[in-house]
Amino acid sequence: MMEPPVSHGATSPRVTVTPLDRPSKDPIGLLPADVTGLPPTIWSSSNEDTLVTLLMAERIEMLPAIQEFVKVLILAEADPPLNASPSGRLFLARVDKLLDLGAIEPAKALIEQAEPDTAALFRRWFDVALLTGTENDACDVMGQKPSIAPTYSARIFCLARNGDWSTAALTLNTHRVLGDITQSEEMLLTRFLDPEIFEGEPPLDPPARISPLMFRMHEAIGEGLITADLPLAFSHADLRPTVGWKSQIEAAERLARHGAVSENVLQDFYTAHTPAASGGVWDRARAVQRFDRAVTNQDADAIALTLPAAWAAMKQARTEIQFSKLYTQALQDTELSGDARSIAITVGLLSPNYEEVAINAETTSYDPFLIALARGRPQEVRVTSPTALAIQAAFNGAQPPAVLQTLVDDGKLGEALLRTTAIFNHGYAGDFRSLTDALSLMRTVGLEDVARRAALQLMILERAT
Structure with a gap:
């Protein structure tokens, strides 16, 4: 299964005005059926409202295998659902969920594939541009088509970014008089347009609800906001080269643990400089280096000497999956023993090559249940823990619950899979019957790899539910 693609290049997409009765954008995706292994009919027999509700209810905190699969569902090319509205509500929900998950590059690519030719899509494209520092492209489009501006504040911001400060000030004053702009927006825009007259003034109170536009304007007036407490997508702003190294690493870790940046991006930040201090993020960077x-x-x-500290650092940051993708092959090619060998096997079982690693580890003293699980035969090992027993049942002939199987039989595969990921999350939280039900459905519909990786991660990763 391929990782979700990203947008390449900074070229502005073609933006046109289309009629209200245009075809739905729901069929648009980035992953064709021959990549996902899913039929194009995953949504076509389900009601649009049901799918939107299920998708938006998906948790942000999920095991990496489940989160990756949810992204594959979101990015799949598929036929529209029943009663699909011209506004493409399912398409917008797919974009919004990607943004919730911090996956702004796939979200940007999806929007640009569809062309941001409506106010709803343009607003999302503009938000992504603000968080990645590419807002000039969106402002250029807004300058050509002012009516597509998502808010008056966005229009004023872009007028200023395009160098038309006098029109920006006039527009602000006009909409202030008309009551189109809130007092907090007015104060922020006024400082953004003329910061010199506010020198020495106390900083503005941060708004209770932060938009990407507010975030960028606070930054522009020298009152930048901390991203750690903001929605995950804001962390991308801290990856820019203008941000300090410590903040870059912390943002990369937050995004990596949600699969929102690649392992190579995380590695680049860990190794960018020499740590000049100790503790926390500096110790993690030093251990990885x-x-x-x-x-x-x-x-x-x-390798044997430094692996334990590096692995402990990755566990602390909860970026074990990225570490496994980077180093599994090197560890498998290295003769190790003792604790280092055990860690190397654990790392390998979290990688895409988990089955090969398990085969090579069959003659070791490593946990036989995990080895058998990676081989798809966990039922062959005697276990006593409730979690392991629930996993065993799913691999030993347990049937999916009737409600899920009926959805599959009725052609509602996508709906069944969204419900299955939610059920798995209940199992992840300690509902062992739900765990069996979810894994059984995955295996029944051919998602053996997802089932094994999710089960391995559940057993290996130390995650609070």
């Missing part, structure tokens, strides 16, 4: 040097030098002794 020492281990990475050992791997680069193919020094088995150094």
Whole structure:
């Protein structure tokens, strides 16, 4: 299963005005059926309202395998649902869920594939542009088609960004008089347009609800906001080169643990500079750098020595999956023993090559249940823990619940899968019957890889539910 694609390049998409009775954008996706393994009919027999409700109810905190699969569902090319509205409510929900998950590059690519030719789509495209520092493209489009501006504040901001400060000030004053702009928006826009007259004044109180536009304007007037407490997508703003290294690493870690940036992006930030302090993020960067040097030098002794600290750092940051993608092959190619060998197997079982790693580890003393699970045969090992027993049942012939199987039989596969991911999350929280039900449905519809990876992650990763 491929990772969700990203947008390439900074070229503005073609924006046109289309009639209200235009075809729905719901069929648009980035992953064709031969990539996802899912039929194009996953949505076509389900009601649009039901799908939108299920999709928006998906949790942000999920195991990586489940989260990755939800993104695949979102990005799949598929026929529209029943009663699909011309506004493309399911398409908008797909974009919104990607933004909730911090996946702004796939969201941007999806919007641009559809063309942001409506106010609703343009607003989302503009938000993404603000968080990635590419708002000039969106402002250029807004300058050509002012009517597509999502808010008056956005229009004023872009007039200023395009160098038309006098028109921006006039527009602000006009809409202030008309009552189209709130007092807090007026205060922020006024400082943005003429910051010099407010020198020495106390900073503005941060608004209770932060939009990407407010975030960027606060930054522009020298009153930047901390992203750690904001929705996940805002963390992308801290990846820009104008941000300090510590904040960059922390943002990359937040995004990586949700699969919103690749393992290579995370690695680049960890290794960008030499840590000048100790504790927290600096210790993690130092541990990764020492281990990475050992791997680069193919020094088995150094790898064995530095691996425990690097792995502990990744567990602390909850970025184990990214680490496994980066280093599984190198660890499998290195002769290790003792604790280092055990860690290497654990890392490998969290990688896409989990089955190959399990085959190579069958003669070791590593947990036989995890080895059997990676091979798809967990029922062959005696276990006693409730979680392991629930997983065993799913791989030992347990049938999916009738309500899910009926949805599949009725051609409502996408709806069944959205319900299944929600059920899995209940199982993840300790409802063991739900865990069996979800894994059984996945295996029944051919999602064996998703089922195994989710079960392995559930057993290995230390996650609060």
